[in-house]
Amino acid sequence: MPGLSTMKHYARFLLPVLIIVIGIAIAWLLLVNSPKAHRKPTVVLPPIVQVQQVSPQDVRIPVFSQGTVMPATSSNLSAEVTGQIISTSPHFANGDFFKKGEVLLQINPSDYKLAITKGEAQVATARQQLAKAEAEYRQKVEEYKGVDPSKVSDYALRKPQYEEAKATLKAATADLDLARVKLERCDIRAPFDGRLVQKKADLGQYVMPGTVLASVYATDIAEVRLPLTPEQINLAGIPLTGGDQLKEHPVRVRLTGRVGNQTQTWGSRIIRTEAMIDESNRLQYVVAQVKDPYNIHDGKVKQPVMTSGMFVEAEIEGRQLQGIFVLPRTALHNKKTVWVLDKDNHLGIRDVEVVYRGEDKVYIKSGLNPGDNIITSPLDSAVEGMQLRVATSASRKG
DSSP states (O other): OHHHHHHHHHHHHHHHHHHHHHHHHHHHHHHHHSOOOOOOOOOOOOOEEOEEEOOOEEEEOOEEEEEEEEESOEEEEEOOSOEEEEEEOTTOSTTOEEOTTOEEEEEOOHHHHHHHHHHHHHHHHHHHHHHHHHHHHHHHHHHTTTSOGGGSOTTTTTHHHHHHHHHHHHHHHHHHHHHHHHHHTTEEEOSSSEEEEEEOOOTTOEEOTTOEEEEEEESSEEEEEEEEOHHHHHHHTOOTTOTHHHHHSOEEEEEEEEETTEEEEEEEEEEEEOSSOOTTTOOEEEEEEEEOTTSOSSOSSOOOOOOTTOEEEEEEOOOEEEEEEEEEGGGOBTTTEEEEEOTTSBEEEEEOEEEEEOSSEEEEEESOOTTOEEEOSOOSOOOTTOBOEEOOHHHHHO
């Protein structure tokens, strides 16, 4: 059957070709009948910005500084007489508080008591000698009454002896007074209500005049030195002459510090300015004062305890300024310009006069008008007159 064999041979060859042709036909039909893409024009939307409408207002711009709490009065207690310390107060210990007039140490007074006894004896003798010399002087004056004074010498009248006796009594009295003063100085008394920082002598020690016994400070008033720039001085309205002007127009200060694990605040005021600008940093130092920092004096409303050496931050009340525009710091560009959005949503670049730049706010004196819409959000590039869109609530969320 050669014909059947030949047909099978051709069938095996033609079948793959037929499949390929059918596939090409189907692909061509799909390509011809596929939907065609239509180009759409590109739409560029203006950037979205946030704006704040401004109006002038009267403000006090706070001034910030920092410093360390120090006592207003501090001193060293020194010995004024020679001797051995024979007793100390229970409050004579580092960190203890004491009252004005309290005897903190006592130096052995024995020698000075003996000196007083001796001095009293010398005064008594001198008085007796003076009485005798005075009597003799008056007697001689009576004897030579009627005699030409030019022919009678003072020595003949015993006047020099009388004057010497008076001087001797005066010297003896002075020595007695000095002995009494030295006896009194054997008691080292506290010069004020205060606190003992460090004792530098103790029981049994032999001291001499000038020996430092302890360092102490008063607890009635604490002070904080605050460095300020000239700009800050002007904003706070602090007179550089200080004194009476600060008494008549006090500048209030709010001090903040850590007590334990809590943040505490104290009311204060500037009481003076220091006499010179610091040459190292070119800053002017002002001094804030806090009364009764340990709550032990006036008995009024209690405040947190303020310890010497504590670090505090200060917010000084600024003087009142009128017609100031207050904006977020992000609204200021190049230190002197802001971006304004006009009624047609076009960007305008405006030069302004800046009064003060704070950490998060900027205070502007001039260059803006009431009702201006100020752009407060950033732009990649700002071109005068460019079209913008104002952010809505929905766009802000997005």
